[in-house]
Every structure is written in C-alpha cells, then in structure tokens.
Amino acid sequence: MACKLHRVRYYNPKPVQVNCVAFNKSNKLLALARQDASIEIWDLNYAPYLIKCIPGVENTSVEALGWVNERLLSTGLGGALVEWDTDKLSIKYTVMLTGYAAWCLDVNSAKELVAVGTEQGYVNLYSVENDEIVYRKLFDKQEGRIICCKFDQPGNILATGSIDSIRVWNVETGQATCRISVARRGKETIVWCLAVLSDGVVVSGDRYGRLTFWDSNLGDQIESYTTHKRDILCIAVSDDENSMYLSGVDPVIVQFVKVKSGSNKQTSANWVKNVQRNIHEHDVRALAINGEKLISVGADGYLTLSSYPPKWVMRIPPMVPYPRSSVCAGKKLLLLRYSNYLEVWKLGSYAVNKNGNVILNNTNIKKEIKQENTRTQLEEDTEVIAPNEIDRHDKKQKQTLKLTEQPLKLVSIQAKGKKQIKCCELSPSGELVVYSTESHIRMLKLECDDESNISLTKVLISGITCCDRVAFTADSRTLVACCSGELKILQVDPEAGATVIQTIACDKYLKTKSILHLVVSKVTPTSYIVAADTMGRIAVWIKKAKKFEFYVTLPKYHCVLSAITIDDRRETLIVVYVDQKIVEYSLVDKQVTSSNKAELHAEWSARTAPVVSLSAHPLRDALVLEDDVSLWVLDNNTTSDFEEQPSAPKKKQKWFKKLQTTGLHVIPLKYLSGFHWLGDDEAVTLEILPENIVSQLPPGIGSKKHAL
Secondary structure, rough: OOEEEEEEEEOOOOOOEEEEEEEEEOOOOOEEEOOOOOEEEEEEOOOOOOEEOOOOOOOOOEEEEEOOOOOEEEEEOOOOEEEEOOOOOOOEEEEEEOOOEEEEEEEOOOOOEEEEOOOOOOOOEOOOOOHHOEEEEEEEOOOOOEEEEEEEOOOOOOEEEEEEEEEEEEOOOHHHHHHHHEOOEOOOEEEEEEOOOOOOOEEEEEEEOOOEEEEEOOEEEEEEEOOOOOOOOEEEEEOOOEEEEEEOOOEEEEEEEEEEEEOOOEEEEEEEEEEEEEEOOOOEEEEEEEOOOOEEEEEEEEEEEEOOOEEEEEEEOOOOOOOHHHEEEOOEEOOOOOOOOEEEEEOEEEEOOOOOEEHHHHHHHHHHHHHHHHOOOOOOEEEEOOOHOOOOOOOHHOOEEEEEOOOOEEEEEHHHHHHOOOOEEEOHHHHHHHEEOOOEEEEEEEEEEEOEEEOOOOOOOEEOOOEEEEOOOOOOOOOEEEEEEEEOOOOOOOOOEEEEEEEEEEEOOOOOOOEEEEOOOOOOOOOOHHHHOOOOOOEEEEEEOOEEEEEOOOOOOOEEEEEEEEOOOOOEEEEOOOOEEEEEEEOOOOHHHHHHHHHHOOHHHOOOOOEEEEEOOOOOOOEEEEEOOOEEEOOOOOOOOOOOOOOOHHHHHHHHHHHOOOOOOEOOOOOOOEEEEEEOOOOEEEEOOHHHHHOOOOOOOHOOOOOO
16 A cells, blocks of 8 residues: 655755863763754663754853762853763753853863863863862963863873963963963964873874874973864873874874884883875764774864774764754644754645546656755655655655645744744644743643634743653643653643643653653553653553542663554554664563564664664554664564566675565655655655755855864
8 A cells, every 4th residue: 555755855954063072971871062052862772863952042151061979060151160960961060261252171180070171261170079169379470362172091180272372281280281272373273172191292283184192291292193184173092002093174084103113121111193085075073982982073064973993973963962853643733843943834735636546746757856856845755665665775665745735934923032942842733832942931821713814823831841852642632741850741732722631750660851752642542641751761641530649650671762652453552773673562561572573684683773762563564663764664564575676686686675575664754754644545754855954054164264
C-alpha cells in the first residue's frame, strides 16, 4: 500500500554559531554555548545526544565554559562567573568579577581552582571546593585585556595571552614570573589560544596563523610554524601529550605529533606536522578531544566529530532542540518551532478522482529530481511505496501527486519578550497552541474559517508559570506539563481557561528533576502518562476515576533513552536508547515483552546517530524511527520475497537483499527535522536542506576579518 507523504521544506531555522565548548572527561558530557547565549549539554557516552538545553537571554553572552566535576561554570561579557544548576536548568550562583567583561576561564586539573581573565587585565582566582565559589585572590593587574588563560597540569602556574604578550603566573603568589613578547616587526599580535605542556612549554596560536612553542622559564622561543593563512583560534592537546590539533578562521584542522629522536642515552622530542583535514568551511571556534575522536565547533553551528585514521566524520546540524513540531491530523495543521517564535501552517491538499484515488502528475524522473532541488518549492506531496515494497535503487517508484492547494502559513506567534521557547504543542483538535519560555507559559486559541480569516485569543492559565515539557490528551481538554520535577495536570476550557487540578511530585520515581521525554497516550482504553529523566529513569502514571495515580517504573538501563512512544493498539511502551537498543514494555502486564529484532541487524547496531523520534506504523506491525538523515522502518514480521536489483553493484545487491529479508528498510532524507503520521496512509516530514543552512551563514575566510 502506498503512503502519501508531505515533504515540508519551508522550515529553515537560522543556524547559530557555537562560541565555546567544555568536555567533562569523567562522565563524557559536552557543554557548548552558542552565540544567542544558550547552553547545550550533550551525552557522548554512546551516540551524541542532546540531553539538556538552557535557553539564552537576550543581550547576554557566554564566552567560556568549564566543568568542575558535575558542576558547570560559565563567564561572558556580563562580567560575572556563573554556576548553572544542570538539574533545574537555571542559574545557581552568580559571582561578580573584577575587571568587567570576561573572555576566558580555566579549571585546574585537581578541580579546586578556577581562573577568569577579564577586559581590564585582571585574573580572578576562585576556590571551587565543597560545592562553593569562594574568592581566593586577584593577580597583579596587566595592561590590556586577557583573551585566553590556561593552567599547567599540576596547577602551579597559569599562562595568559593578550595583545602582543604572554605572561606566566605563579598561582600561589599571584605574580608574573615571565613576560613573553610575541609582537613582530611592529605589528600588533593577538594571542587567541594557549596550551601548557607537562614539561613547562607554552604553546600559542595567534592572529597571523603561527603556532609557537615557548620556554615558560626563560621566555625564549623554541620553535614556530606558520600553519594557517589566518587567525588560530583554538588548540587541543591529547591526554598523553603526543598529539595536538589546531584551527581557526582558516578552518583547516592541522594535527601535530610528538616525535622522539636520538640515541638511547640522549633522546629529544620534536613536534612535527602530521595531517591536515578540511572538515569545516567557516571559522572553527573551539576544539576538544574525546578519546580517539576530535570535537570541533564554530561559525557554521554544526557539532562535528571526526577521527583519522580511519577517516570518519559525523556532522550534527544546528537545529532547534527536539521536539520541533506538532500536527493536527484532522485539520492538517502543522506547528513549527523556532528559537523565539512559532508558525502555524495549513498543509497542501492533493487531487482525487471520482473513485477517491489520488491523481498523479505526469512527470519523468529528470523533471522530478530537478523539482526536488528547487529551493523555492515549499512543499512536495509525493506518493512513496510502503516500506515492505521500498526499492532504494529504483527511483521510478516515487511519484508526485497533483496539488490542488498550496501550503499556507496561517499565523506567526512571537514569544513574549522575544525569549527563547523551551517547549510547545498544538492540540489534537487544532484549536489550541501552548508554549513556554523560562518565565512564562501561554495558551492561545486559534480560529480560522473557510475564508482564511484567522484570529488568536489568549486563554488564561492559572496554577503554573512555566514548564519544560507539555502534552495534550486526545480530547484536547487535559494538558500535562512538567516543571522542576513536578507534573501539573490542567483542565482546559478554551473559553474559561486552563486550571491545575492535580500536582504529581516525581522525585520518588525519577532520579533528576530534568525531564527529557513526556508522552501521553492518545486512543488507548486507559490513559497513561510517561515521563523519562536525563538519567534514563522511566515512570508511568495511569488515570483512575478523575486522577492520575502512579502505575509502574520501568527497569533501569545503563544509558539514557533517546526516544519513546506508546503503541495505542497494543498498549505497549516502546523505548529506544542511545546505544540503539529497542525495548518493548507491556503496560497491561507490566513486563518487558519480546523486543524488536533490531539487535539482529549489523547495519542497525553500527549506527552512529541516535534515534530522536519513533512511532508505530498505523497499519502494520512495524516501527518508524527517525534520525537526522533518514527514516528507518523496522518490521517485526520479516519477509523474504524480494528481488535483487540487477542494476546495483554486487556488494550493494548483497547488502540491500540482507536488509529486505530481515525487515529493516531505510529512507534517506537530509536533514530530517520531524516526522508525523496524519492518517493510516498519510504522513508529513520536515526537511532542512543543507544548502539552506549554508545560505544563512556568514562569509568564509575569503572576505572576512576576525576581531574581538
């Protein structure tokens, strides 16, 4: 059976530059800060997965990040050292700095001291032991701003970089022990980044693309290399100090390795340029090392992981945190989430004949491919063969439907105070839109008639000020919102407003207050609420009489879950974890049932991208799973009546036949931002074309100069 697919390509959120990163080696959490002051925390233990996002505040900035065990610190142009509550996703402590705006911070290896460099040339030193931030001392004032700072491994010395100079400080006394002049031929030289090796050698990267090694005791230059055409903005050194990576405005990533030479009695080590890689096309602002993988971020907004050898690259596009969209299947409405506003669209309509069958366009393959690459095309309604008939090598099976109505944007909703949106939802009836920022939650009643007259009316909400996740029940008359570890059950009346009728404390059932997933059953005989936290705990509540009561907690798994859904037909909870494991749990029997056969597929287990969304197929015993670049269709009932493709290479024939006979199918889409069912044979996908991301980025090295 064919599936009618709305391929939406008018969702193009603006990519946001990444300013800095901090990698926690103990629990493999990566914190990155973007230009809009938002902070994202990624779990890199298995597949890279975004588990937390702290919204940014307008007219603020985050210029540097640092981990102190499980604590996250930041500083920026606001002139304060901030500790974040990563459980409540809010500010925990704020300490004002001496010297106004801050450009850099570093934490010593013992996780006891934090040094912050400021605009007026002050180094602020703080003790961060015992979950406190205590002022320790202020180093001697230097002329000019401090742009970068770095502790050595023991934490006894601190190197700072500024314009035309590098200073080496004694941490105990707060006095400079060495001043290194980096100016050449009267030209102003900005030292953008530093590294301090265990042998006391200071490594610097400057605005002229020079990588220089300095003796921290004498201040002498040991060696220097011109590796880039423009500014070197970041340096990363491996734990064993045998390799070093650097990049910057010239986005080439260059690796240096330490090579030992000499006899057995006398040996010396030299740094030698090894390989260079062209992974980015725009400024690289920060580098970090996770084992054998290099993490690189910058002006393009991508989170990029790479390794060599063997050559491997994974690029995670800059997207709004999930969930990004919601649908009303009955009215074919689509809610799109951007950083600080929402859009509601009416999907296009396709033509049908007198018998109720869809009418196809008479297009050939070449014309169809050309249409796909047209940026001005808002929506492409196509007919795709059902997953058990997919042939990824025969593109003639895809046909275009005849559109009778083009997609129409009904309304754009600006968030109150232009604050960043944390969550949003469109009610199943299409009547209500709800969203929340860090300080406000708003509900709006959407009305539109056949003549396209549209009105928005504010619906009063009492008993709650903001939330982290939100979901409607199937009748659109009950709203579930979670905030600070509590579930708020609201009774919704579009005319009278929404009121909290029940509050559920989750601390007994979940390990953290940060809720990662919230799911409400739609058409099951019994109403369920499922909440999952960022530690992998899953709790279920069931509706009895007029209230929800705790029902069951699922068995704890060793990693965080990436997607969760309820199969309403079988009353089954389906969970996908970041290590690609799929678990089915019977809500009626309260036990794990036979899981899908995903672990039997080598192709599935070899995946490096996490599943961000999944849903049960409306007509078959199959799952549809979504990641950033494809839809994966997994059939529980495998079949074997497939034909090989004679036009494909033998290696691909073998691979494709194996996928077919084991019930695993792939539909490539790039970049896939959302997938929703509109009916038994109709669905919608949100695609962000890579060229649309590139078109919104600033110019590259050829026409740009970098400055503070």
